[in-house]
Amino acid sequence: MIRLEKISKQNGRQLLFIEASASLQRGEKIGLVGPNGAGKTTLFRMITGEEQPDEGQISTDRGVAIGHFSQDVGEMSGGSVVGEVMNGAGPVSAVAAELRELEAGLGDPDRAEEMEALIERYGEAQARFEDLDGYALEGRAREVLAGLSFSQEMMDGDVASLSGGWRMRVALARILLMDPDVMLLDEPSNHLDLESLIWLESFLKTFEGALLMTSHDREFMNRIVGKVVEIDGGALTTYSGDYAFYEQQRALNETQQQAQFERQQAMLAKEIKFIERFKARASHAAQVQSRVKKLDKIERVEPPRRRQSVAFEFQPAPRSGDDVVSLEKVHKRYGGRNIYEALDFSVRRKERWCVMGVNGAGKSTLLKLVTNATQPDAGKVTLGGTVKLGYFAQHAMDLLDGEATIFENLEAAFPRAGQGSLRALAGCFGFSGDDVEKRCRVLSGGEKARLVMAKMLFDPPNFLVLDEPTNHLDIDTKAMLIAALSQFEGAMLFVSHDRHFLAALSNRVLELTPDGVEQYGGGYTEYVARTGQEAPGLRS
Missing domain, CATH: 3.40.50.300 (P-loop containing nucleotide triphosphate hydrolases)
Structure with missing residues (x-):
């Protein structure tokens, strides 16, 4: 139906496509993948x-x-x-x-x-x-x-x-x-x-x-x-x-290409050593010339192209007490609608709660109550005395100073930190070299999310509250975030629509339904097995 035949495309100084070919046939369902800026949108x-x-x-x-x-x-x-x-x-x-x-x-x-x-x-x-x-x-x-x-x-x-x-x-x-x-x-x-x-x-x-x-x-x-x-x-x-x-095959191809590259490099080094050793000897002139010609004809194997990846690094957080946060008889209304009536809920150390519910069920409201971003109409929210809170909210990206650079944003948040440590922090979150001089108004949604996370995690909390942390992040960055959070020793309370993120990190599920609040021991995978559905709104 659609054929791309040896297309080349340059965007400014960047070569997006070089004699690239592909096709889309009737009934095919194809995923288009590649690093940010590779040219996916341009291809469309x-x-x-x-x-x-x-x-x-x-x-x-x-x-x-x-x-x-x-x-x-x-x-x-x-x-x-x-x-x-x-x-x-x-x-x-x-x-x-x-x-x-x-x-x-x-x-x-x-x-x-x-x-x-x-x-x-x-x-x-x-x-x-x-x-x-x-x-x-x-x-x-x-x-x-x-x-x-x-x-x-x-x-x-x-x-x-x-x-x-x-x-x-x-x-x-x-x-x-x-x-x-x-x-x-x-x-x-x-x-x-x-x-x-x-x-x-x-x-x-x-x-x-x-x-x-x-x-x-x-x-x-x-x-x-x-x-x-x-x-x-x-x-x-x-x-x-x-x-x-695709992931498995790509990794296998990289491993094979790396092995081919290393074998060829070893062979080339051996041949070059022979040439260098005997090039001055007349008795070996014919052999030297033969090997030089052989090297000239060899098609060089390139090492596999390694994609740059973000490496999130959590510094050890101070240990909290066993009681991280508790909500007792909490009531919350918006307009004429009751969001919560006499809600009792608590988070203990090392628990990782994912909060589930349909639109309007009160997921973000719960996170705001826990973080003191909004107040209950009645009842009590108590944070543990040794709890150090880190809150990732969607609106935090809108609060970044658009005219300030990435580095200036970090410097304003941590005025006592040295330049070296702030540049190291930026590097951990994918901002290396001149990237730190980018103004925040030109950042993509994913870059803004990474900057907000960097600010949240520089001084490590022991209780993470995350509202859709994977929005705007690409697959590779999500994988790095999951790997880092899986090593996090504190407590977590989070909302996400990414099933891979939910399954990888949760060990408790809080389900908000019109009939009340359900709590499940075990993570998202166990929740799906128990309810037979992947989301509360799909349950009969």
Whole structure:
């Protein structure tokens, strides 16, 4: 359906693609992977024609409809959410607009002379609308929006009043409703809660068209794709298998390439030693010349390209007491809605609680109560006397001084720390060399998240409270964070929609439901086994 043939593309001084080739066939579901800045978004834009390759060509079969979801959702103003989704549903929405225009013409007395032609055109448009299943369009739009966690009230509300994250869902719903031959999805799992993520996973599994997508959620990617295309060093390499197979195969390839490189280096060193030893001896001249020619003809094996990875390093935190935090008979209301009534809950040393619940259940509210970011209406929240709290919240990224550099932000937070220790801290979180001079306003979401974590962990806490810490982080950075947190000796309370993160780190589950609060011993994996569902909103 789509073929990329020996494409080359340069962005400024960076070579993104060098004679790279790949293809997307009918019905294939492909994950597009590669380090940040490798060119994933550029590849999508070249397929849709928004950008052109410098060399080579991209060809698409005649008549193939492409739906492209990107993080740049554009303007949405006026009209209902369901109307916005229906208007972007491709050919059927264009026919719907034509029908509305013809209906207005049929009711216009000034166009009486055109009535016969208008009636004929209306009949043709109506037939096309029926063929495209247009009369079921609104029902399908509402079904998709419900899957993405929109309430009926939100569906009928003004799209202009939505936050950026909810607008992302509207843009995604448009592409899903469009049902194109090919979907290009750039990070569709961003900004989704766990229930929406699982619904989207199910939708894409049954999608009959071709799919090319990126995602920072390894579990989501693993369950959908049957092939992986990797962008690295300007090349496109295709792996047949899911994401887990790709990881294993890539590691195996690296090991084999490293072994080949080392064997060749040993052989070259031996040959060079012989040449150096006997090059001055006339009796060995023929042998020396023969070996020099042999070396010239050998195709050199390159060492495997090692990706830069962030290494989170936790300094040992002071030991807390056994009682970390307790909530006694806590009540909390927002407006006319009760979030908590007489809530009793406690966290003890070395416990790692993940908090689960549907949108609006009170997950972030609980974290705010524990960290004293909000006060209970009644009841008591008590933090242990030797507890040192570290709180990662989404709004913390918005509070970074945009005009200050990364280093200046760290210096302002820790004025007594030496330059060397702050540069070492920045390096641990992926900011090396001149990166520390970047102004915060130009940082990506992932870079901002890493900076906030660096500030939180410089003076190590013994109680971590984390609200969606993996948002904006790529798969490799998430893996490093999980590895570091698994060594953390303190207590944890966290919210996350990343199932790999939940399974790897939790040893307790707090489930918030309309019927009350459930507490489970054992982590997320045990919770899934016990309830039969991966998220509270999916339980019958």
